[in-house]
Amino acid sequence: MSLGLPSRLPGTPSIGALIRGETPTFSFEFFPPKTAEGERLLWQAIRELESLRPSFVSITYGAGGTTRDTTVAVTERVATETTLLPMAHLTAVNHSVAELRNVIGRLAGAGIRNVLAVRGDPPGDPMGEWVQHPEGVLYAEDLVRLVREAGDFSVGVAAFPYKHPRSADVESDTRNFVRKCRAGADFAITQMFFDADEYLRLRDRVAAVGCDTPIVPGVMPVTRMATIERSGQLTGAPFPPALLRRFEALAGDDEAVRKLGIEVCSEMCARLLDEGVPGIHFITLNRSTATREVWQQLAPSQVAAAA
Ligand code: FAD
Numbered sequence: 001m002s003l004g005l006p007s008r009l010p011g012t013p014s015i016g017a018l019i020r021g022e023t024p025t026f027s028f029e030f031f032p033p034k035t036a037e038g039e040r041l042l043w044q045a046i047r048e049l050e051s052l053r054p055s056f057v058s059i060t061y062g063a064g065g066t067t068r069d070t071t072v073a074v075t076e077r078v079a080t081e082t083t084l085l086p087m088a089h090l091t092a093v094n095h096s097v098a099e100l101r102n103v104i105g106r107l108a109g110a111g112i113r114n115v116l117a118v119r120g121d122p123p124g125d126p127m128g129e130w131v132q133h134p135e136g137v138l139y140a141e142d143l144v145r146l147v148r149e150a151g152d153f154s155v156g157v158a159a160f161p162y163k164h165p166r167s168a169d170v171e172s173d174t175r176n177f178v179r180k181c182r183a184g185a186d187f188a189i190t191q192m193f194f195d196a197d198e199y200l201r202l203r204d205r206v207a208a209v210g211c212d213t214p215i216v217p218g219v220m221p222v223t224r225m226a227t228i229e230r231s232g233q234l235t236g237a238p239f240p241p242a243l244l245r246r247f248e249a250l251a252g253d254d255e256a257v258r259k260l261g262i263e264v265c266s267e268m269c270a271r272l273l274d275e276g277v278p279g280i281h282f283i284t285l286n287r288s289t290a291t292r293e294v295w296q297q298l299a300p301s302q303v304a305a306a307a
Contacts, residue, residue, distance in 0.1 A: 014154035015056050015087055015114040016186025019214050025055035025279030026295070029218070030286050032059060032070035041286050042074070046082065048288035052295055055279065056085040058116060058189075063093070063123045068103060076110035087156070088112050091120025092143050096135035100143070104150045116156040116189065117143040117180075126233065127165060141180040148184040157181065159188040159206075159215050161198035165236025174205045181213040188213055189281045192220045192231055194264070195240045196271045217272050220283035221290045222261035225251055262290060266297035273298070 018025050028049050033039040046057070059075045061067060071088055078086040088107050092100065107115065119140040122128040132138050137146065140157055147155050157180045160173060167173035181188070193199055199217050206215065222228060228239050228247060238244075243264065250256040269280050280298075282291045 012111060012113045013085055016154040018055050019187045019216060019278045024273060024277060027054050027056045027279060027281045028291060029058045029281060029283045032062060032067040032074050045284060045286050045288040050082055050084055056087055058087040058089060061089040061091045063121055066123060072106050075112055079111050086112060087114035087116055089116040089118060091118050092137045093120035093122060094133055096133050100146055101150060104147055108151055114154045115147050117147050118158045141183045144180050144183040144185050154186050155184055156187045156189055157185040159190045159202060161190050161193040161202045162235050162237035174209060177206060178209055178211045181211050185213060188215045190215060190218045191235055192218050192283060194243060196268050199272065200275060214278040216279040216281050217277055218281045218283060219265055219269060221265035221294055223258045223290050225257060262293045266294045269294060269298050
């Protein structure tokens with residue numbers, strides 16, 4: 001079924017095509033703000049990062065569908081008021097298929113043609129019971145189909161280097177990942193991770209079952225000890241023990257923790273680029289400084305070009 005949306009707007013690039021291009025993409029992820037101060041910080045970060053000329057930026061969709069309007073509004077504003085190419089995240093939590101179609105239609109109406117289709121987590125507790133909306137979809141795979149059927153979108157999905165915390169084992173996790181690629185995903189972006197080998201293992205097991213969907217690593221530098229705790233909640237995996245010891249030795253010295261975080265993130269990104277990753281996606285938490293610092297370590301020529 002098609003919503004009868006126009007085909008891709010002239011001049012709106014497909015992120016899937018960019019990621020399959022010859023040079024790695026660099027992209028930044030933001031979340032929709034909840035307060036006026038949050039909005040100020042978001043737009044400050046967007047303006048500061050715009051000069052780095054990222055390949056695209058993405059705007060998350062609040063847990064439980066709570067930011068439906070702000071996600072659409074921020075993504076639309078990025079499209080109309082900046083030089084950036086935006087991608088909207090979309091989740092299935094608490095939405096009927098009719099509501100999802102409505103959001104997809106609004107995105108298309110705003111000229112957004114790139115969507116990251118993720119299932120979403122229940123609000124509050126990411127590991128809480130996932131309850132399907134009575135008229136909604138069950139898995140990201142179904143959401144991918146819905147977006148695809150709605151018009152000429154480039155669709156991305158989530159990937160999990162440590163496996164998704166709800167998956168019983170890496171085999172079923174890989175199988176289910178490949179299902180959403182075959183349902184029409186053009187590319188994937190990973191959950192954050194702190195050991196390049198975890199990403200490489202994911203890439204190998206997906207390739208081993210004959211799936212060539214490009215998987216972009218999602219990275220976030222540790223800037224505070226709290227980042228380490230948060231990563232455990234999101235990934236369901238322990239932080240790499242040897243690296244944890246290096247951070248723990250500095251706990252109490254905020255500046256030293258931050259400096260080490262930038263250093264190890266830059267080293268990991270450099271290794272990933274050497275390994276031929278299709279791009280790097282930075283989770284910015286709506287701040288520009290840490291991302292900018294890692295970027296400067298990685299891409300001096302691009303920084304010079306953007307200056
Ligand atoms: P799915 O692919 O549906 O997988 C969920 C679980 O179900 C997995 O264990 C999987 O193995 C299993 N599964 C999948 N298909 C089947 C099947 N056919 N049969 C049996 N089991 C199956 N959350 C938000 O709320 N907003 C966001 O904006 C957001 N952005 C994200 C961006 C990235 C890059 C990533 C990595 C995650 C993001 N998330 C976001 C979090 C994401 O919504 C959660 O991790 C969610 O729990 C899983 O989403 P998914 O799309 O991978 O789900």
